[in-house]
Amino acid sequence: MKLALIGCGAMGQLVASEARAAGHEIGYVVSTKNQHETAEELSQHLRRHDAAIDFSVADAVLRNIEACVRAGVPLVEGTTAWREHEEAQRIITEGNGALVYGANFSVGMNIFYRIVKSASEYFARMEHYAPFIEEAHHSRKRDAPSGTAIQLGKLMQEVFQQEIPTSSTRAGFIPGTHRVGFDSIADQVLLTHTARSRQGFASGALLAAGWIVGRRGVFEFGEIIQEILTRR
Numbered sequence: 001m002k003l004a005l006i007g008c009g010a011m012g013q014l015v016a017s018e019a020r021a022a023g024h025e026i027g028y029v030v031s032t033k034n035q036h037e038t039a040e041e042l043s044q045h046l047r048r049h050d051a052a053i054d055f056s057v058a059d060a061v062l063r064n065i066e067a068c069v070r071a072g073v074p075l076v077e078g079t080t081a082w083r084e085h086e087e088a089q090r091i092i093t094e095g096n097g098a099l100v101y102g103a104n105f106s107v108g109m110n111i112f113y114r115i116v117k118s119a120s121e122y123f124a125r126m127e128h129y130a131p132f133i134e135e136a137h138h139s140r141k142r143d144a145p146s147g148t149a150i151q152l153g154k155l156m157q158e159v160f161q162q163e164i165p166t167s168s169t170r171a172g173f174i175p176g177t178h179r180v181g182f183d184s185i186a187d188q189v190l191l192t193h194t195a196r197s198r199q200g201f202a203s204g205a206l207l208a209a210g211w212i213v214g215r216r217g218v219f220e221f222g223e224i225i226q227e228i229l230t231r232r
Contacts, residue, residue: 102221
């Protein structure tokens with residue numbers, strides 16, 4: 001594929017490295033030098049790319065979506081801490097575009113979501129088990145709780161029919177760690193996912209980019225994982 005990269009931070013650079021190693025071509029790159037382009041200006045540079053991958057900042061997401069729709073390029077949206085899905089849906093639907101987004105592009109985490117949902121269904125049937133979430137990240141991470149913790153909370157809330165207590169830690173160089181617990185007076189069960197590096201996010205984003213080519217509409221990354229898990 002010929003890929004455009006929006007955002008040239010740590011994640012953007014890792015995606016570029018992983019993409020080249022897999023034989024993909026990196027075309028246009030949005031960095032600090034050209035980050036203030038309008039949607040129309042950006043769309044001109046994006047044409048003739050197979051897909052774009054965005055790991056930039058929340059304030060730029062709608063601009064990036066609009067530019068990709070104008071250019072006819074599907075977008076993998078990996079930026080966290082944005083909540084404009086309704087407006088994104090309108091832009092994409094009206095422009096006949098394509099977007100795949102996710103709170104977390106790690107394949108392992110998306111399988112973890114399913115494990116947590118299943119475990120929640122078991123513990124919700126038993127009395128006296130209290131669910132909770134703990135998440136910890138390095139001090140540079142801006143949003144708290146993380147988008148991943150929010151997604152875990154939504155999955156559990158659907159089962160327990162209550163808000164799930166969630167705690168966040170931002171300190172030092174902690175890798176992304178998410179713990180889901182079920183606590184009772186007799187025992188405690190903990191499920192833990194620890195991201196050892198950002199490589200899993202980059203690999204997932206590239207998987208999404210290959211999947212979204214030729215499609216139209218808005219998709220959540222979990223749908224891709226579900227499709228893979230149910231293949232025969």
